[in-house]
Amino acid sequence: MRKEIEILPVKSLLKLVVFLLILSTIGLIVYEYSRYYIGPPNLEETSLPTELHPAVAEKKDQLISKAADIGINVVITQDFRSIEEQDALYEKGRTAEGNIVTHAKGGESYHNFGLAIDFALMSVNGQVIWDMNYDGNGNSKADWMEVVEIAKGLGFEWGGDWTQFKDYPHLQMDFGLSIWELQRGKRPPETE
Template sequence: MKSLFLFSIFILFAFIMFTYVDIQDPQHGEQQVMAEDIVSSDEELHPYVKEQKEALIERADDIGITVVITDGYRSSEEQDELYAQGRTTSGEVVTNAEGGESYHNYGLAVDFAIENEDGELIWDIEYDGTGSGEPDWLEVADIAEELGFDWGGHWNDYPHLQMDFGLSVEELQEAKRH
């Protein structure tokens, strides 16, 4: 009788472990996403990216930094217009990506700026409004990376954050064609 009891406990334990392991994300929190799902989604930020963007704003706010998202989803046409800027239209060159070549076009990227103490939007990556000794911009980038974003600062696109789910732009373009 006692062994039957122990056996039942074992089965229960095994069941709980199995369930627990099963609900764990296979990729350390980053969702597994198919290119097809992304290109067929609505013309807005991917829901998971949106969620992490909101978490970023909240966590930055917790340490006294106001993050403002200046851009998110861009249609292919909007991207082409942006690409033309500084090339065939007036203004400075702001992107090297044409329509369909940017993660923004798939709802997987956002651009941010921060607000200084006067409530002005700034792009000064050395500004240390919190007086922490580390520029606010880099503190935001650190939080973003903890949340799973890749920070564009690694390739000189300081306001840019993207989440590619392991998919290249080529794979996304390919999925869109089908």
């Protein structure tokens, strides 16, 4: 005897589709409302850091030291950045001269919370360079990638691994916190 597969009647299927569309629409409305009407917090009312987080500062020093041990001179070009400095950087390539270097406005960067650094290399002739193929220590490996490897070993996330906007000089430690959480006052512990 052959069993027939029971298929939902067309009316029931249509009701399910309409219900899912309504549910999706409500979700989208709530999302958009919270985004535009609630928006980001007023960062002036939030206690913001004024320097690099102690754990990040310690790892930064270790990065410089470990790189020096293998003949690579690392230069930290940025660490903590104020909201105003971030806004000025964001304007580059938009309303100010220069190329776009960031997609993060003030309060949207881990630099603003003392959790990120940017680096470059110092060549053997004393020039600060961002050449990712440079091999100043002569070991047939790109110094840049050697620094990235050391940084990752210390717990940094590298901006060159990002899928959208690649930020090759950028290293950050987010301690599992999103920008949204940091904007609302959540901070990593002082010791890790």
